[in-house]
Amino acid sequence: MIIVKNLVKKYGDFCALKGLNFEVKENEIFGLLGPNGAGKTTLIHILATLLKPTEGGAIVNGYDILHNATKVRESIGVVFQAPSSDDMLTGYENLKVHALLYGIPRNLRENRILEVLSLTGLNERKNDQVKKYSGGMRRRLEIARGLLHHPKVFFLDEPTLGLDPQSRETMWRYIKKIVKEEKVTIILTTHYMEEADMLCDRIAFISNGKIIALDSPSKLKQEIGGDIVKIKFINKIPANIDFNYFDFVHRVEQKENSVIIYMDKVNSNLHKLIKDLDDVQSIEYNKPSLNDVFLKFSGDSLSGDSPEGGFMQRYAQYKKS
Amino acid sequence: MLSTKNHKLNIILGQLYGLWLREFKVFLRERSRLVASSFTPLLWLFVIGSGLGSTNLHIGTDYQKFIFPGIVCMSVIFTSVFFGSYIIWDRKFDFLKSVMVSPSSRTTVFVGKTLGGMTTSLFQVAIILVIGVFLGINYNALSLLQIISIVLILSFALTSLGLTFGSYIESLEGFQLIVSFVVFPLFFLSGALFPIDDLPAWLKFITLVDPATYSVDALRNSILNLGTYSFEQDLEILLIFTLILTLIGIFSFRRMKAV
Numbered sequence: 402m403i404i405v406k407n408l409v410k411k412y413g414d415f416c417a418l419k420g421l422n423f424e425v426k427e428n429e430i431f432g433l434l435g436p437n438g439a440g441k442t443t444l445i446h447i448l449a450t451l452l453k454p455t456e457g458g459a460i461v462n463g464y465d466i467l468h469n470a471t472k473v474r475e476s477i478g479v480v481f482q483a484p485s486s487d488d489m490l491t492g493y494e495n496l497k498v499h500a501l502l503y504g505i506p507r508n509l510r511e512n513r514i515l516e517v518l519s520l521t522g523l524n525e526r527k528n529d530q531v532k533k534y535s536g537g538m539r540r541r542l543e544i545a546r547g548l549l550h551h552p553k554v555f556f557l558d559e560p561t562l563g564l565d566p567q568s569r570e571t572m573w574r575y576i577k578k579i580v581k582e583e584k585v586t587i588i589l590t591t592h593y594m595e596e597a598d599m600l601c602d603r604i605a606f607i608s609n610g611k612i613i614a615l616d617s618p619s620k621l622k623q624e625i626g627g628d629i630v631k632i633k634f635i636n637k638i639p640a641n642i643d644f645n646y647f648d649f650v651h652r653v654e655q656k657e658n659s660v661i662i663y664m665d666k667v668n669s670n671l672h673k674l675i676k677d678l679d680d681v682q683s684i685e686y687n688k689p690s691l692n693d694v695f696l697k698f699s700g701d702s703l704s705g706d707s708p709e710g711g712f713m714q715r716y717a718q719y720k721k722s
Numbered sequence: 723m724l725s726t727k728n729h730k731l732n733i734i735l736g737q738l739y740g741l742w743l744r745e746f747k748v749f750l751r752e753r754s755r756l757v758a759s760s761f762t763p764l765l766w767l768f769v770i771g772s773g774l775g776s777t778n779l780h781i782g783t784d785y786q787k788f789i790f791p792g793i794v795c796m797s798v799i800f801t802s803v804f805f806g807s808y809i810i811w812d813r814k815f816d817f818l819k820s821v822m823v824s825p826s827s828r829t830t831v832f833v834g835k836t837l838g839g840m841t842t843s844l845f846q847v848a849i850i851l852v853i854g855v856f857l858g859i860n861y862n863a864l865s866l867l868q869i870i871s872i873v874l875i876l877s878f879a880l881t882s883l884g885l886t887f888g889s890y891i892e893s894l895e896g897f898q899l900i901v902s903f904v905v906f907p908l909f910f911l912s913g914a915l916f917p918i919d920d921l922p923a924w925l926k927f928i929t930l931v932d933p934a935t936y937s938v939d940a941l942r943n944s945i946l947n948l949g950t951y952s953f954e955q956d957l958e959i960l961l962i963f964t965l966i967l968t969l970i971g972i973f974s975f976r977r978m979k980a981v
Contacts, residue, residue: 451822451823451980471827474823475825477823479823481819483816484816485816485817485819486817487744487815487817489747489748489752490744490747494743497740498740498743498744499740499820499824500740501737501739501740501741501743502737502740502821502824502825504732504736504737530751
């Protein structure tokens with residue numbers, strides 16, 4: 402669906418993207434995960450034809466982003482990091498304006514607007530001005546707007562940035578629903594690990610303008626060596642058991658009277674592992690997180706950097722400049 | 723072939739309607755904007771009009787009536803050029819981004835925005851025209867048609883000018899500053915407040931390169947039957963100015979950064 406080839410973007414001396422190569426398959430949710438300033442938004446802007454790459458190129462839905470920008474724009478829907486609807490207009494009016502911009506024929510327009518409104522749960526508030534919407538509702542309106550013209554590819558740039566945990570979960574629910582009902586390929590950027598883990602089929606870790614790892618969340622976590630089970634025995638480790646005998650076990654470490662086992666699929670395999678064990682004192686089970694993966698690849702943690710601002714911060718910046 | 727062409731045209735017309743609809747809705751919801759921007763022209767009309775009107779001037783008519791066409795143009799000049807600042811707002815609030823990522827061409831976006839500016843000007847002028855009735859200004863069907871046409875053309879030209887500035891300038895403060903250097907000369911040099919027949923040569927020359935001059939003159943022709951040039955001459959020259967300003971505007975919009 403998307404082919405990115407050797408994509409480079411420089412701002413003066415600063416290199417925001419340092420030669421990206423990857424492909425996104427049809428109907429998958431592809432996550433771009435990385436700290437702020439990693440180049441995620443720049444990448445989205447380039448793929449959405451708003452920015453021109455310094456070098457390299459990309460094909461979106463079969464169209465070249467450089468030579469066939471209009472076709473690319475017809476194929477994509479974009480939800481930007483900061484809500485971009487006109488808050489003087491109602492939700493419905495915003496959708497109508499964009500339905501017109503996308504040339505949706507008159508006879509389909511009304512139905513489609515109502516469809517995306519109910520898909521995003523905004524039907525009851527469609528005649529309220531957007532300035533009366535909550536942050537979560539605004540994001541959902543952006544999603545509704547992006548889906549109006551049945552895009553093949555849907556870009557979501559930090560869809561849950563700045564939302565409270567509850568709105569975030571609502572948002573996840575809607576994103577999953579979209580994939581099911583609209584059959585779109587989704588490119589999603591985020592710096593929340595659990596978001597990427599929860600939603601994405603595949604994840605590309607971006608750090609300093611480079612992809613440092615790309616795979617499905619479970620495979621990425623397996624890079625760490627699978628799930629971690631720690632079994633502590635009352636006395637000492639029984640000598641007659643070789644955990645390596647099981648094919649789902651990757652690696653075994655022994656420490657005093659406990660063993661640490663790196664293994665696949667704890668849920669379905671644990672009982673086989675402990676079936677013949679006596680005098681077990683405790684079993685501890687840890688799933689490796691994507692953060693462990695990111696740490697492994699970049700030597701750098703994802704958290705720590707504060708999210709870049711919503712409107713008030715941007716307004717403050719604008720007042721300063 | 724013909725049907726795909728028609729289809730494309732339909733889509734562009736729809737896009738223009740969408741862009742205009744948005745401007746119009748915002749305009750309707752910010753009525754204070756209309757009231758506030760009507761104030762300055764009316765102040766000129768009444769204070770300068772009555773004040774200078776009380777002295778002895780040889781202009782062939784009552785001074786207040788004489789500057790009435792000029793005040794109509796003044797309101798168009800201010801409204802239209804400052805309308806360009808909305809493109810800066812659109813950029814600040816990311817609305818522009820959402821438009822830029824749609825299949826509408828830059829030219830369509832430009833024209834759609836201009837239509838918004840023309841609508842605002844038209845409402846503004848309507849208020850002044852109504853007040854004109856109380857000042858003893860008479861209109862007929864032809865003169866109203868002429869006034870509306872001139873107002874729309876001038877507004878198109880000057881919204882283009884405003885949008886040109888808006889596409890280069892990133893901050894609103896910068897826009898206000900630079901635009902006031904443009905708006906006041908456009909107004910003062912248009913002959914809105916004085917006859918342009920017997921001006922000193924240097925001043926005369928400057929009035930000639932001000933598109934507002936021809937609008938003021940055209941309106942004076944159709945409202946007061948007074949004019950330096952004929953209505954047709956005014957219209958022709960105004961259209962040439964409009965074409966040039968539109969082309970510059972479209973060019974600027976096409977090279978404007980999207981993000």
